[in-house]
Amino acid sequence: MSSRRIVWRKSLNYVMLTLTGIAAFAVVSVLFLILGYLIWNGGTSLNWNFFTQLPKPVGETGGGMANAIVGTMKLLFLAAVMGLPIGLFAGVYLAEFGGKTFSFVVRYTTDLLNGVPSIVIGIFASALFVLPVKHFSAFAGGVALGIMVIPITVRSTEEFLRAVPGNMREAAMALGASRWKTIATVVLPAASGGILTGMLLALARVAGETAPLLFTAFGNRFWSQGWGQPIASLPVMIYTYAVAPYDDWHRQAWAAGLVLLALVLVSNLGARFILARSKAV
């Protein structure tokens, strides 16, 4: 090979790798910009009251978003319980059992579901779970969010199950394990890191959704009992406060955004920690 060619290849190597570094740097800078903005604008509103008090009307100090914080956690819990199993098992089906055409149809449909605007999903969940019983509920909100969790979970589960090398499966089968046992004890654990990433990504995405909650979970200025009543949530509070005329409410909206991020962060950390512990056993 001519030395010119080698020089070209080497410089291309250097340039492209630097570009990837620049790209990663750009994305991370955007993240820090957003975080910085939130902290700058909302940081002053973060006090003990914010986490423990109910919302107060404008002009009164000491109001907080305690019910919205708890509400978001409850809604995410519902979304996880309803949507993650469907996503997980459907992903297992696509990766392990599926026939060619049926799998194609399911995959295609999952992508379609992912593209439905969140407000349409909210209207759908409302038509099924709110209108017939004539009241809003945390449950309906959980359903709406649960539907949105499914596509990302399916995609990542399938993708990472497929990525498990064939020889691991063959080894398990050679030891006499049945199909499902192989999947449950060998393949899934091997893919668990990627699958968990997908699940957490899906939950993170729905944590910030407003539109699907407007007609299902509705919102609540007070504490919400159980699962069958309207419930407050951070995204809806942010939406309500951000378009109001008062500076104090704007700051609270930014603070709520910060708390939401922190919530997702802690949940992520917690989930990964638990996974690491269970694998280490």
Add this chain to the structure above:
Amino acid sequence: MSAAATTIAHEVPPQAGPRAFLHRLRRGDEIAHLITLTFAAAILLITSLLVYELWINSHLSRTHFGWAFFWTKVWDPNFDNFGAAPFIYGTLVTSVLALLLAVPLGLASAIFLSELAPRNVSDTISFLIDLLASVPSVIYGLLGIFIVVPLMRTTFGPLLIHTVGNLPYVGALFRGPNYGVGFLTAGIVLAIMVVPFIISVSREVLLTVPREQREAAMALGATRWESTWQVVVPWARTGIMGSVFLALARALGETMAVTMVIGNAAVINTSLLAPGDTIASTIANQFTEATGDLYLSALIELGLVLFLITFILNGLARILIVATERGGGRPA
């Protein structure tokens, strides 16, 4: 059930007939197959129900406007004249823009994080980027208004108009007047919103590429970049394409952030700096205040149209994948 000591594998080759079925059933495989099949079918059920609801509730509008709904450029709630053309245009333009910006950026970042960065740095950064996915779209919208829009109006827009705007053909994409809000701004905000999906999933997939592949390439004398671009990335191609599908879907269905920075003018304009509107943004904006059955029905029909667009775009993307299949991918 299976003794590790036996040398003959317990696995019986699948045979037709009730005895084999019973055998598989007892071993739990059939049940596992059925259970997972049920869940997969549940997705089909949910989506079908959704489409059914959309179809039923848009009946009034469909029968009233027929196919003309697709190319009518007017959206007039007062005179009950509804057409989806400007919104179809806006949706396509913003989504394509978002992907054009996000895919190279996201893929490059994912490559960096999986190939070049030390593992714990990569883990931490990736973890933080995942956080971007949870920022509510309202906040993205506000950030767009406070940061991107002024930048576009004062610096970026004029720059584009004076440089690229003067080129033939391409220049038509960058004409004034420039308000700061518009297709390009919406595309940029969308790109930021979908890039975490691409990075997160692509990075994980790239990490699963077996080391042997990289090593083989290096052994053949490839530079780091060549090994990455020509061996590793193609191996992970389906996963990366999957992340792009996720990004596309999010871009098509995004409402809040887009509506705050796109300018909301129901017009078709070749300039990317002009204001426009998208389907999702229109539905979200007008649904709560829509009075009148035809109005509501037209909004639902817009939802149906978006579904159709998603359907077609997904199909096109899949055809593209198949067409560019040149081998080098992971055996399916």
Add this chain to the structure above:
Amino acid sequence: MKKALLVVWLMMVSMAFTAPRAAAQGGTINLNAAGATFPYPIYSKWFDVYHTAHPNLQINYQSIGSGGGIRQLQAGTVDFGASDVPVTDEQLAQFKVKVLHFPTVLGAVVPTYNIAGVSGELNFTQKALAGIYLGTITKWNDSEIAKANPGVNLPNTDIVVIHRSEGSGTSFIWTDFLAKVSDDWKNKVGKAAASVNWPVGLGGKGNEGVTGLVKQTPNAIGYIELIYAVQNNIPYGKVQNAAGKFVKADLAGVTAAAAADAKNIPDDFRVSITNAAGPTVYPIASFTWLLIPAQIQDAAKRDAIKDFLKWMLTDGQNYNEGLSYAQLPKAVVARETKAISLIQ
């Protein structure tokens, strides 16, 4: 470190399930209401003050939009609704139970602008506003604007028109006014509506979005609720009323608009008070209403709502001005108090 994280995580999870129960499980009356965004600040104030005085009553109001409020009331998912837009006859027909309108506060919509070199108040004639929003008047130094503002140096620049991107009661009031003062507008764009096919301009989301866009965009004009202009300290212009006078929006002018025609307000209170007659009247003003079903089965809820309405019409009105809303004129209050008895 990891242990601490686990503890935090578990704490959060347990918080979610052991959230403090509201005081007095038994005997608490929970009312859900939905609707207009414009009066949200004053409503949240009222409901909170009333709750403090009556701890057994919780009124949960969410501002999902006037149309949303009407539809949720039709569906029966809320106990009462709120709307900046009077319910139309077709919508009324769709209700299973008759719905009563109760005006609560008055609001005004003002034109705000951002013109380099112009810091004072501009006078806008009725034709000027209509022309600007129709797109027939395109430059700031157009004669229609200039003749009402002698001595002001208006630049020869294009007007950037800003309207609302989403359907809203504010748009309803604005288009109501334009339809009344301009036949061109009425023919081209139509009657008052929360959402119209705007001939020109960009859309901003919410009053906040319009304010933001106007502030940022040179040579822009937009319409916003008075409360936003006051709270954000932005300049807004005077509007010519039916008597030909240029009036700057303030709470007195708005109350005057309502009082001007108080005798002629129909019994169901569905009335438009834009462009009312009178020299001190501010012409772009409107009521906002609570929508109460005429028949409420639950006796406890019915009495709670009726008591609240009585309070709202008397003590409640004292909170209006503090939040830049105008009080209802006495004549209207008197008629509403009588109308409360219609709730069975």
